[in-house]
Amino acid sequence: MSKWKILTAASLGTVVLASTSACGGGASSQASDEASGAKGSFEDVAAEVKPDPAAVDLLPADIKEAGKITMAADLHYPPTSFLAEDNKTPIGYNVDIAKLLGQKLGLEVEVKNVTWDNVIPGIAAGRYDFTATNMTPTPERLEVLDMITYWAAGSSLIVQTGNPEGLSLADDSICGKKIAVMAGSSQQQDYIPLIDEDCEAAGQQPVDSVVLGNVEGALTQLVAKRLDGVFSDTSQLAWAAKQQPQSFELLSPQYQKEEGDDIVALGLEKDSELTSALHAAMQSLMDSDAYQETLDRWGLGAGAITTSEALG
Structure with missing residues (x-):
């Protein structure tokens, strides 16, 4: 056509992962990762990631004081965002990226399980600070969101x-x-x-x-x-x-x-005061080994990009 x-x-290096079931009792983060089929542990990757002073300086005062931001994601999409064996712990590539961005900003990231079609309305209503959900930056989305590129799907x-x-x-x-x-x-x-x-x-x-x-x-x-x-x-x-x-x-x-590519992006409220800080944190993460390691451990390393763009 x-x-x-x-x-x-094959040209995109598609890699598939092992399964995790939605049953059983609580599990440690490392045990959850192992059950999901991810290689290594999130803790090993996260240990390398420290706050980036330049990104932290860009944070709005109220967010810096609160010490926490919320990330909305539909947790039914393995291996990018889903639930661990305890059926309540968020795991996956997008979840890991969100948490690492929080570490770059010196913030805790709280992941909220939100159905896909309610993510953008929830951000617009101020219920969530951002989303990492493999969202393509289309013209329609850019009318209502600031977006920060981070991966090629x-x-x-x-x-x-x-x-x-x-x-x-x-x-x-x-x-x-x-x-x-x-x-x-x-x-x-x-x-x-x-x-x-x-x-x-x-x-x-x-x-x-x-x-x-x-x-x-x-x-x-x-x-x-x-x-x-x-x-x-x-x-x-x-x-x-x-x-x-x-x-x-x-x-x-x-x-x-035929035109465009498969780059996906974080989404934030239009003209959000958090955009510049989150963009700086994303580029800082990309410049570190932790970004590629995170993609690789979920079998998604072929989608790595080297430069993050802030769109809006």
């Missing part, structure tokens, strides 16, 4: 094992098919409309998009054969395919827009 540029999973299609419908992102085979996307995601808001344009140009029906709240719910419906596929972030879908190969097959190639 004309608007699509194809990247193979990707989008893929997952289907039932064996690909019974013969689907692919490389042709028009998903036209007219029932495909789940997450509410408010780039896949829903940006990519499906482009795919639908190509379907129409090919004389096919548009994708029968099913908008759902999170990937876990979408995968449940895929297993029940109520969907033909799920279109979401590659990291999350690769994780699911690794855990249940008898149920799920991650299709290659990935999807990427």
Whole structure:
């Protein structure tokens, strides 16, 4: 299809992770990491990270005095943000990055479990200070948010094992098919409309998009054969395919827009007084070994970038 540029999973170094179940009693952070499949421990990485005086100096006085900021994330998206075996401890790449940013600023970071489509409204209402949720900095989001780039992600299609419908992102085979996307995601808001344009140009029906709240719910419906596929972030879908190969097959190639890239960004309230400090902390983190180590331990090292941009 004309608007699509194809990247193979191998070219992006896709790595999948081991599973964590949502049951059992409490667990230490290190034990949670081990159960999740992450390599090493968060404590080992965090021990290297100290407050950056230049970033701390940029903090608003009220936040500095409070000593804490809140990060909103939907904790149903392994390996980026999800719950440990105790079903209450937030873990994942985005959670680790948020905590390390807090250390760069000398602040505690409290992670709030918020459904994806309520994250931006919650930030706008002042209930949360920022989000780290693989959010693409689209023009629409930049109208209501300040955004700080921090990682390069990707989008893929997952289907039932064996690909019974013969689907692919490389042709028009998903036209007219029932495909789940997450509410408010780039896949829903940006990519499906482009795919639908190509379907129409090919004389096919548009994708029968099913908008759902999170990937876990979408995968449940895929297993029940109520969907033909799920279109979401590659990291999350690769994780699911690794855990249940008898149920799920991650299709290659990935999807990427012809224009733009897959950079994702933190989101803050528009014109937030915290933006400059958080941006400085992010660049300071990127300049340290802890940033790459954190991506690597979650199997996401291929998405590292070297420069953070503040957008708004």
